[in-house]
Amino acid sequence: MVRVFFYLLPATAALLLAACGGSSEPIEITDVRELDPENTFEQPVIAESDKQRFPRLTAGGEDMAGGGESSDASTTLDWVVPDGWTEVPATRFRDINLRFGEQSEGECYMTRGMQGDLAGNVNRWRKQVGLEALTAEEIAELPTLSLFGRPATVVSVDGPYTGMGSKPISDARLHGAILSVGGATVTVKMVGPKSLVAENEGKFDEFCASLSLKGQ
Amino acid sequence: MDILRSIYKFFSSFALATIVLVLLTLITLLGTLDQVYLGLFVSIKTYFHSWFVLSELPSRVGIPIPLPLPGGLLLMILMFINMALGSVVHVRKRLRGLPNLVTHFGMLFLFISAFVTFIGKRDGYIDLFPGQSSNMISSYKTWQLEILEFNEEEKPTKAHVIPWEQLVGIKDGREQEFTSASLPFSLSVDSFIRNARAIHSTHADAYRAGGREVDGYKLLSVPRDKREERNYPGCFVAVKPKDSKEEEKPVLLSGLSSAYMAGVSPKVAGFQVGGKQYGLQLVKTSWQLPYHIKLDKFIFEKHPGTDKPKNYESRITRLETRDAAEGKKVAVRMNEPMRHDGFVVFQESFGPPNPEDGVYYSQFAISDNPSDQWPTIALVIMTIGLTLQFLWKLIEYLNKSQKRSRKA
Structure with a gap:
């Protein structure tokens, strides 16, 4: 019995060492595939720079002050994508980018670091559906919802929508929330055909409620 | 005993x-x-x-x-x-027990088909814009590291593939070397992370990424997404030339680099050894259809006055080779897949949402399941068994009723 223990001890130690770290025996690559150089469909090309290989994080890159890039929201924020909605890759101005509707014709996105104050953003959204600007008193009367634990102003407007980077929608609803604290502004904007947006306002509230800073 | x-x-x-x-x-x-x-x-x-x-x-x-x-x-x-x-x-083997036996054979066959599906089924997809053709199926969930050989015109001619199973075990702190007799270098892969982002050192979150910095980039581990298809791996790779003492050149690879749009060429990390051009990329695990699919037309119809889809289907040509002049014309619709040569091609979805030029790509789900039709066979066997069983019982009941009425 004791002898068995002495045999097993070094074997177990070796196995543990192998499992914990260090390099193991080289592995021979056996799967080799011939490629057709004339097949241009999704043919890989050599990147000219790392910036080209990692485009999402370098969008805007060096042009932005301080060398910052469009931030990957998943590293700092938590959120839950409502049932039936899908998430698509973030873009420079859309830190969280969601779609809904049978043809993904509705979109909802969160943007951090928007320019302008609350009034500027409310009236920019109103202008996108062809409405007149509101006064500061009228904006103060708008409803609010909780975003990151603070009251965010809710804007819900209907009309023909023309927004940056989106297809024009003739009968649209723009439903969004703007949180402006100090110099920082966060917006969550949902836009799409009016009836579809109306159906999804509950899910918009769910999404806003789910947004939190990581670890909180 | x-x-x-x-x-x-x-x-x-x-x-x-x-x-x-x-x-x-x-x-x-x-x-x-x-x-x-x-x-x-x-x-x-x-x-x-x-x-x-x-x-x-x-x-x-x-x-x-x-x-x-x-x-x-x-x-x-x-x-x-x-x-x-x-x-x-x-069970006792007798004529009366035959229907029961047939039913259980059907059930056992269903178990066997499930097991064959478990060990042999592969699911993937192909995205095609109209006019494009391909036979390359991509996995939804697993990835592979490819070493590409390029010719003098910088076109890829060969891919040396390191499969997913050999990559997932390479955790932080471990290093795994890969060699090939036909390559003048070996590769050393380390810190394979299932869901990672290549992050520039000037990025606000760069401090969260531990480990090395390669050409201004670091590898940031992010929490695994519940939906496996949304996890993009990353790793460090060092190229070690076999016949020289050249300094190892580390390369950072991210699966996000190859998360390209349908029909767009992915950008790979290039390097030269012995005057020859090579490339490295982390891509979805891929395998080939034994034929090519060419998308002739994608049809998307909405119900009048609404955005609700009425119908979407793909008109395709099945080509025996990529350059074949003629092929079989097939319409692939929702619930009407094309079955050919052991593969089933389904109409899955399309995109991108709201394309600026109005041109959609069509996404086909490709299923490669050796036991694809076995559950149908199992159900037929069970139906036969149960029908025989019911008939047997009916005949027994009728006989008994007859006897009872005669006695009365």
Whole structure:
């Protein structure tokens, strides 16, 4: 019995060492595939720079002050994508980018670091559906919802929508929330055909409620 | 001999069948509930494709004790053995028992088809814009590292593939070397992360990324997404020329680099050894269809005055080779897949949302399942068995009724 223990001890130690770290025996690559150089469909090309290989994080890159890039929201924020909605890759101005509707014709996105104050953003959204600007008193009367634990102003407007980077929608609803604290502004904007947006306002509230800073 | 008889009795017993059915119900319930936390892919792997499960579900509702259970794979095998012994081997062979025997054969065949699906089925997809053709299927969930050989015109001619199974075990702090007799260098892969982002050192979150910095980039590990298809791996690779003492040049690879739009060429990390051009990329695991699919036309119709889809379908040409002048014209619609050469091509979806030029790509789900039609066969066998059983019982009942009426 004791002898068995002495045999097993070094074997177990070796196995543990192998499992914990260090390099193991080289592995021979056996799967080799011939490629057709004339097949241009999704043919890989050599990147000219790392910036080209990692485009999402370098969008805007060096042009932005301080060398910052469009931030990957998943590293700092938590959120839950409502049932039936899908998430698509973030873009420079859309830190969280969601779609809904049978043809993904509705979109909802969160943007951090928007320019302008609350009034500027409310009236920019109103202008996108062809409405007149509101006064500061009228904006103060708008409803609010909780975003990151603070009251965010809710804007819900209907009309023909023309927004940056989106297809024009003739009968649209723009439903969004703007949180402006100090110099920082966060917006969550949902836009799409009016009836579809109306159906999804509950899910918009769910999404806003789910947004939190990581670890909180 | 007694031991063998006891084993036989145990495996063919009703008690085992009952216990296995109860446990199967339990893991089905737990696996379904845990899907909320684990996601579909991980939940299926943990509960149903496993020998044993240590369910963490109780800890998710505040009970800090994991629940050990037999896994779905073990239970299904036990159920198969139990049914084979109890209902086929053990049962008395007589004409009257034939319908029952046929029904159980059908059920056993269903188990076999499920097992063949488990070990042999592959699912993937192909995205095509109209006019494009391809035979390359991409996996939804797994990845591979490719070393590409380029010719003088910088076009890829050969891919040396390191499969997913060999990559996933390379955790932080470990290093794995890969060699090939036909390559003048070896590769050393380390810090393979299942969900990672290549992050520039000037990025606001760069401080969270530990480890090395390569050409201004670091590898940031981010939490695994429940939906496996949304995890993009990353790793460091060092190229070691075999016949020189050249300094190893580390390369950072990210799966996001190849998360390209349909029809757009992915950008690979290039390097030269011995004057020849090579490239490295982390891409979705891929395999080939034995024929090419060319998308001739994608049709998307909406109900008048609404955005609701009325119909979407793809008109394709099935080509034996990429350059074939003619092929078979097929329409692939929702619930009307094309079955050919062991592969099933489904109309899955399309994109991008709201394309600026109005041109959509069509996405086909490709299923490669050797037992694709076996469940249908199993159901036919079971239907025959049950029909015979019912007929037998009906005849028995009618005979008894006749006898009773004669006596009366």
